[in-house]
Amino acid sequence: MSTFLEQFGDDEATSVTEYTRRIKRLLEGSIGPEWIRGEISNFRKQASGHLYFSLKDESAQLPVVMFRGNASGLDFEIRDGIELLVYGELSVYEPHGRYQLIARAAIESGQGRLHREFERLKKKLLAEGLFDKDRKRPLPEFPVHIGFITSPSGAAVQDFIRILKRRGWFGRLTVFPAKVQGVDAVQSLIRSLDTATRLPGLDLLVVGRGGGSLEDLWCFNDEGFARALAESPVPTISAVGHEIDFSLSDFVADVRAETPSAAAELISSSYLEFLDRLEGARELLVEALESRVEEARRSLGDMNARLRAVAPQRSIETAKLKLDELASRFSAGTREALGQFRERVTIAKSNLLTTRPDRNAVRCRQNLTSLENRFARSADRRLTRARNRFQELTLRFQSLSPDATLKRGYAILVDEKGAVLRSVAKLKKADRVRATLKDGEAWLKNE
Numbered sequence: 001m002s003t004f005l006e007q008f009g010d011d012e013a014t015s016v017t018e019y020t021r022r023i024k025r026l027l028e029g030s031i032g033p034e035w036i037r038g039e040i041s042n043f044r045k046q047a048s049g050h051l052y053f054s055l056k057d058e059s060a061q062l063p064v065v066m067f068r069g070n071a072s073g074l075d076f077e078i079r080d081g082i083e084l085l086v087y088g089e090l091s092v093y094e095p096h097g098r099y100q101l102i103a104r105a106a107i108e109s110g111q112g113r114l115h116r117e118f119e120r121l122k123k124k125l126l127a128e129g130l131f132d133k134d135r136k137r138p139l140p141e142f143p144v145h146i147g148f149i150t151s152p153s154g155a156a157v158q159d160f161i162r163i164l165k166r167r168g169w170f171g172r173l174t175v176f177p178a179k180v181q182g183v184d185a186v187q188s189l190i191r192s193l194d195t196a197t198r199l200p201g202l203d204l205l206v207v208g209r210g211g212g213s214l215e216d217l218w219c220f221n222d223e224g225f226a227r228a229l230a231e232s233p234v235p236t237i238s239a240v241g242h243e244i245d246f247s248l249s250d251f252v253a254d255v256r257a258e259t260p261s262a263a264a265e266l267i268s269s270s271y272l273e274f275l276d277r278l279e280g281a282r283e284l285l286v287e288a289l290e291s292r293v294e295e296a297r298r299s300l301g302d303m304n305a306r307l308r309a310v311a312p313q314r315s316i317e318t319a320k321l322k323l324d325e326l327a328s329r330f331s332a333g334t335r336e337a338l339g340q341f342r343e344r345v346t347i348a349k350s351n352l353l354t355t356r357p358d359r360n361a362v363r364c365r366q367n368l369t370s371l372e373n374r375f376a377r378s379a380d381r382r383l384t385r386a387r388n389r390f391q392e393l394t395l396r397f398q399s400l401s402p403d404a405t406l407k408r409g410y411a412i413l414v415d416e417k418g419a420v421l422r423s424v425a426k427l428k429k430a431d432r433v434r435a436t437l438k439d440g441e442a443w444l445k446n447e
Contacts, residue, residue: 016097021094033087033088036055036087036088038062038086039057040054040079050066051103052064052065055101070103085108086101087103087105088101088105121221121226137254141274143267146171146173146267147204149193149206150206152175152177157175161264167269168272176195180219180220181212181217186224186225190224205235206263207220207253208237208260208263209241221249226249237263237267238255238257243258243259316394319393341371341375411435412436414436415427421433427446433446
């Protein structure tokens with residue numbers, strides 16, 4: 001240390017001021033003015049009007065001072081947390097021995113300006129009622145023809161198609177190509193929207209793209225496109241960016257989907273729910289038809305039983321049995337009467353033999369002839385009455401048959417279920433009735 005001090009005397013040491021000036025000349029001469037991007041922190045405004053703050057990013061920070069003359073030209077308010085683009089040159093502040101940026105101009109970065117414009121448009125369209133729930137339309141439960149306004153070369157449309165196929169949706173998908181970022185993106189989107197809404201038979205319209213920065217998605221925040229989307233005659237889904245991204249098209253569309261893939265899942269979910277309801281309806285219909293068939297089968301069985309119970313053939317057979325019984329009883333009575341008659345004849349002959357036959361022979365012969373004639377006439381009358389009674393019963397039973405009734409000009413009426421109608425009270429307007437006449441059947445309609 002002593003040797004080092006001997007070589008350099010006190011008069012050869014550089015002062016702090018000189019050393020700082022040398023740093024100042026070196027830095028200010030080698031680094032020219034430029035634009036620097038950073039986030040504002042430690043902001044303070046002096047009573048003099050000068051602004052002091054730091055520009056920082058993830059790894060470093062830079063002190064900045066903006067004098068009153070330059071600060072008065074700003075058209076926005078500087079505050080902590082916003083991102084700025086600052087134009088200035090490096091300077092060394094000798095009293096403190098530190099470098100700082102002398103800011104000559106400052107503008108908000110793209111993110112800041114876009115966020116502010118987004119909020120302005122959002123408030124404007126909200127006040128006009130474009131976001132109101134009462135103007136939102138429900139999506140069709142089973143869209144057969146879907147339109148998708150997007151870039152045909154982007155991953156969004158491929159993911160959209162893949163999910164629809166995986167979930168079993170079948171239908172027609174029309175992709176309306178459009179630019180989804182860049183200078184001409186807004187005009188391209190509006191043209192594709194106009195083309196899509198003019199296409200007949202379109203059930204649902206999806207607009208969207210994959211994720212990106214706010215600048216990339218800005219075309220979906222355009223006021224003209226938002227108004228055109230709100231006037232779409234076709235129900236719409238907005239599927240722009242990722243879950244955390246919001247655009248004006250999300251607010252004016254009938255439904256917002258977080259991503260294009262979520263839009264495909266939403267559409268196919270409605271389709272799957274429709275298929276479930278269709279299967280449930282099919283099962284209920286089959287069950288109802290089976291129940292009606294079983295009910296008709298039971299009703300037909302009851303009608304057959306009732307028809308057999310009142311059938312004329314059965315009545316005729318019963319009458320024949322009764323007639324046979326009467327004939328048997330008649331034959332038995334006749335045999336008994338003949339037996340009694342023969343017994344009386346025998347007694348009469350015996351009495352004749354014990355009396356004077358010569359006196360009674362003629363009388364007895366006459367009586368016998370008279371009795372035989374009376375008996376024959378009585379038997380004929382009883383047999384005739386029985387035969388007439390049988391014929392009368394036969395005619396009465398035949399007159400009760402459906403064929404005889406139909407021949408007299410009557411008709412048998414049954415409803416569509418096959419039930420016999422006995423009163424007009426059971427008929428409703430426009431019911432159909434089947435009429436059976438003697439020569440065929442005809443359907444009638446109740447007016």
